[in-house]
Amino acid sequence: xxxxxxxxxxxFSKLIVENPVFGLYLGICSALAITTSLNNxxxxxxxxxxxxxxxxxFVSLVRNITPNDIHIPVYIVIIATLVTIVKMLIxxxxxxxxxxxGAFIDLIVVNCIILGRAEAFASCNSxxxxxxxxxxxxxxxxxxxxxxxxxxxxxxxxxxxxxNPFNNxxxxxxxxxxxxxxxxxxxxxTGAFLTFAILAAAVTAYKNHLxxxxxxxxxx
Amino acid sequence: xxxxxxxxxxxxxSQSTTGIMRDxxxxxxxxxxxxxxxxGINYGMDIALRIILMAVFAVLAAxxxxxxxxxxxxxxxxxxxxxxxxxxxxxxxxxxITKVDVSYYAVIVSTIIAVIVGKLFFGGFGQNIFxxxxxxxxxxxNSFVTSANSDVTAKVFDAISGATPxxxxxxxxxxxxxxxxxxxxxQYGGLGxxxxxxxxxxxxxxxxxxxxxxxxxxxxxxxxxxxxxxxxLVSIFVISLIVGLMKGAGFSYALFNVLGGGVLFGAFFxxxxxxxxxxxxxxxxxFAVATATLTLILRxxxxxxxxxxxxxxxxxxxxxxIDKLINGNQIKEADKIRNKVLIVSIIxxxxxxxxxxxxxxxxxxxxxxxxxRVALIATNE
Numbered sequence: 279x280x281x282x283x284x285x286x287x288x289x290f291s292k293l294i295v296e297n298p299v300f301g302l303y304l305g306i307c308s309a310l311a312i313t314t315s316l317n318n319x320x321x322x323x324x325x326x327x328x329x330x331x332x333x334x335x336f337v338s339l340v341r342n343i344t345p346n347d348i349h350i351p352v353y354i355v356i357i358a359t360l361v362t363i364v365k366m367l368i369x370x371x372x373x374x375x376x377x378x379x380g381a382f383i384d385l386i387v388v389n390c391i392i393l394g395r396a397e398a399f400a401s402c403n404s405x406x407x408x409x410x411x412x413x414x415x416x417x418x419x420x421x422x423x424x425x426x427x428x429x430x431x432x433x434x435x436x437x438x439x440x441x442n443p444f445n446n447x448x449x450x451x452x453x454x455x456x457x458x459x460x461x462x463x464x465x466x467x468t469g470a471f472l473t474f475a476i477l478a479a480a481v482t483a484y485k486n487h488l489x490x491x492x493x494x495x496x497x498x
Numbered sequence: 499x500x501x502x503x504x505x506x507x508x509x510x511x512s513q514s515t516t517g518i519m520r521d522x523x524x525x526x527x528x529x530x531x532x533x534x535x536x537x538g539i540n541y542g543m544d545i546a547l548r549i550i551l552m553a554v555f556a557v558l559a560a561x562x563x564x565x566x567x568x569x570x571x572x573x574x575x576x577x578x579x580x581x582x583x584x585x586x587x588x589x590x591x592x593x594x595i596t597k598v599d600v601s602y603y604a605v606i607v608s609t610i611i612a613v614i615v616g617k618l619f620f621g622g623f624g625q626n627i628f629x630x631x632x633x634x635x636x637x638x639x640n641s642f643v644t645s646a647n648s649d650v651t652a653k654v655f656d657a658i659s660g661a662t663p664x665x666x667x668x669x670x671x672x673x674x675x676x677x678x679x680x681x682x683x684x685q686y687g688g689l690g691x692x693x694x695x696x697x698x699x700x701x702x703x704x705x706x707x708x709x710x711x712x713x714x715x716x717x718x719x720x721x722x723x724x725x726x727x728x729x730x731l732v733s734i735f736v737i738s739l740i741v742g743l744m745k746g747a748g749f750s751y752a753l754f755n756v757l758g759g760g761v762l763f764g765a766f767f768x769x770x771x772x773x774x775x776x777x778x779x780x781x782x783x784x785f786a787v788a789t790a791t792l793t794l795i796l797r798x799x800x801x802x803x804x805x806x807x808x809x810x811x812x813x814x815x816x817x818x819x820i821d822k823l824i825n826g827n828q829i830k831e832a833d834k835i836r837n838k839v840l841i842v843s844i845i846x847x848x849x850x851x852x853x854x855x856x857x858x859x860x861x862x863x864x865x866x867x868x869x870x871r872v873a874l875i876a877t878n879e
Binding site for chain 1: 601615637640642
């Protein structure tokens with residue numbers, strides 16, 4: 279795609295085309311594992327946004343003084359520190375979320391999106407641009423896992439619910455599919471893979487459609 | 499133009515895909531009607547009607563979802579594409595391997611998932627990795643067990659205190675000593691009754707004799723490959739006979755293993771699926787022996803009532819590997835291929851016997867008979 283068409287794309291299509299989960303297939307492990315409810319997805323998304331923005335900022339700050347031979351260990355130390363902070367905060371203030379997410383909070387360290395953005399973007403860009411990139415990527419990730427957990431929770435349990443993780447007060451709980459007509463299969467891992475594959479296919483179809491439009495534009 | 503599909507050598511081929519599928523549909527409908535008659539006589543007309551309705555709903559769901567899929571993917575001739583995708587055959591098989599108490603909704607949803615995800619996503623008829631009907635039933639077993647219609651469950655499976663022969667054998671750890679076997683089998687009217695299929699099970703598992711006759715019809719019409727069916731049945735019989743003799747159960751235990759549950763139906767209607775099994779006859783023999791082994795291992799060791807379904811699904815994954823093992827000129831390298839088949843089969847059977855030698859009866863008492871059931875039969879009579 280040329281520079282021009284890229285600029286023409288709005289915020290929304292940028293989110294889809296440069297989506298880390300369905301476009302680049304990064305960070306799939308947590309996306310498959312924790313997307314059983316909207317609560318988990320939002321909690322995970324916020325944690326990832328926090329780590330991603332701060333790690334991008336710090337990596338960008340130290341990019342000029344990091345020796346090239348040991349840049350990966352340096353990034354990992356930064357990311358691991360941030361993840362430990364997030365984990366302790368989640369454990370202290372939202373214990374229900376902590377039990378729901380379990381080991382996947384620790385596994386943010388090895389989430390490919392974070393190391394990938396540090397390596398590919400933050401290590402060669404200014405602090406401001408890196409922070410913005412981290413925010414964008416974090417929001418795309420959050421929206422992706424929200425989409426997955428929306429489908430899985432709706433089809434798997436028949437109702438959508440969200441509760442305040444700080445005091446466990448239910449914000450809303452709507453039953454959209456009557457009792458007995460839910461498909462519990464979607465809350466299992468098989469359902470996760472199926473949902474992921476279908477959404478990834480949809481994103482690819484959209485990308486192909488954009489490419490075709492761009493091609494036609496060039497021909498004209 | 500008539501295209502035909504058969505394992506090589508191809509020159510002695512006489513059946514077209516349409517012909518095979520027509521015969522298969524006839525056989526399946528015969529089995530379905532036989533089951534409906536059996537359930538109708540034993541449990542009332544509403545259960546018979548339920549079976550017919552399940553089949554109708556499943557077939558309609560398969561046809562409609564396929565037609566919609568073809569419309570979305572912009573296939574030009576939707577009618578031909580739908581009829582030649584044979585989703586309705588999948589739907590019929592799926593109904594026959596389901597229990598009668600499963601809700602209509604579960605049957606419809608799993609048919610749609612089986613047809614769309616299990617077959618069309620892979621590229622349609624002829625491209626699927628897994629047996630779509632088995633995939634659908636796996637979804638029902640994993641997802642819709644709680645949605646079963648409790649009235650029907652009570653009527654069919656709890657009428658004389660519960661269990662099917664399979665679940666009660668599973669409760670005893672699939673090991674019934676020959677001294678107690680007569681007691682055990684008498685609850686279900688003896689082995690003769692099991693051959694007639696006169697006991698509750700999955701819908702298509704109920705009429706063993708009808709399934710055998712339909713299988714014979716399909717073999718006579720050269721629609722299915724008899725090598726697979728016969729190898730599968732013989733392997734199950736031989737392995738369970740050896741293990742039974744080692745463990746103090748006998749000849750009738752081996753017969754019980756062959757006649758019970760979905761083994762016969764699987765042998766004639768599912769393991770013979772030309773799409774998801776190896777291409778060559780030697781490959782199919784390996785496939786059948788390995789599936790028999792897995793069926794028995796799953797019965798003995800897994801927490802499942804029966805192992806036929808999952809053994810077929812697991813072996814479907816190994817089909818490409820078996821094809822690769824048997825790859826080559828089937829006539830020139832016949833000796834080499836025969837040796838491969840022998841070696842693999844012997845290893846697989848040894849594994850089965852080794853696993854079988856570790857099984858232990860889970861029966862806590864000494865009797866292999868359900869007191870409640872016997873009391874209820876007595877009062878019923």
